[in-house]
């Protein structure tokens with residue numbers, strides 16, 4: 001089963017840290033929705049390779065998808081059902097920002113088959129929300145979560161960000177305690193990343209804003225793992241925690257290296273050994289679609305070596321490297337030769353756990369996930385030579 005991603009490139013206001021493709025001019029939403037319908041049709045007619053595939057996840061990300069009308073979601077979903085095989089029980093997620101939805105809109109989402117909400121809360125503290133440039137208040141966020149449950153959504157995610165300037169451990173704990181108390185079944189807790197080209201990058205570079213040190217950020221990450229695991233959440237990806245059964249099926253596809261197709265400006269797709277991505281510009285996107293062309297900016301054919309690397313990296317970041325799938329896909333054993341020695345050493349030092357099926361990170365290992373991945377990939381390269 002594969003996944004479908006739809007990128008909705010509109011936001012009421014850009015947040016200072018965000019480098020996702022989105023624009024603040026909402027005038028072209030109608031035209032954009034019609035173009036997405038066209039893109040789905042063009043893709044279907046030009047991509048025989050998806051023929052026998054069934055899709056079991058649909059994810060509306062952005063941008064701020066919740067700015068679309070319910071009828072616009074309905075049109076897009078109808079187009080997907082008309083053009084592709086969609087499984088009986090698909091996970092259909094919509095990213096929504098507090099302040100852009102009310103209880104009535106959420107209830108209508110439910111009625112048209114949307115069954116998972118991902119809420120961009122980021123913080124429950126008003127001064128932090130203001131710093132990040134969010135359009136909502138803490139009160140809006142709590143109300144939105146309550147609306148989601150009252151509208152019948154069980155599968156709800158809340159995004160939170162840590163590592164803000166001057167953020168103490170106490171204030172981060174306050175955010176975590178609030179989300180735990182609200183009984184949200186899925187939490188994505190991301191470290192604030194300073195991306196080049198964002199206003200945040202400029203204020204950090206000029207020294208106007210100082211972020212917590214690496215040690216302080218590591219401390220906040222430790223607190224996140226400890227509090228959420230103690231509250232019964234499963235830590236199933238570096239930044240993601242879920243109650244059992246609420247793991248995001250769509251995101252698991254990315255981490256398990258499974259195929260997905262993306263529609264909309266800047267959306268990425270991955271199929272077999274091929275990755276391609278759409279133009280990250282609404283004007284160019286609309287023009288290409290109007291000419292009956294797919295809005296692809298570029299593509300990449302992945303070498304075996306690159307795929308092995310990505311498989312290891314993504315597996316380590318999430319539920320572990322699946323040894324059976326690794327062998328099926330790459331026709332050699334992951335555990336062998338020099339790697340075995342390295343793994344035994346890592347296990348002894350408490351960074352990984354392994355059995356006959358998986359190699360997975362421990363809590364200590366998650367804190368240094370990138371270093372471990374680089375280390376293992378360098379050994380694999382040696383083996384591949």
Ligand code: SF4
Nearest residue numbers: 011014015018062063
């Ligand atoms: S709402 Fe989300 S996508 Fe839009 S600017 Fe803020 S972080 Fe980026």
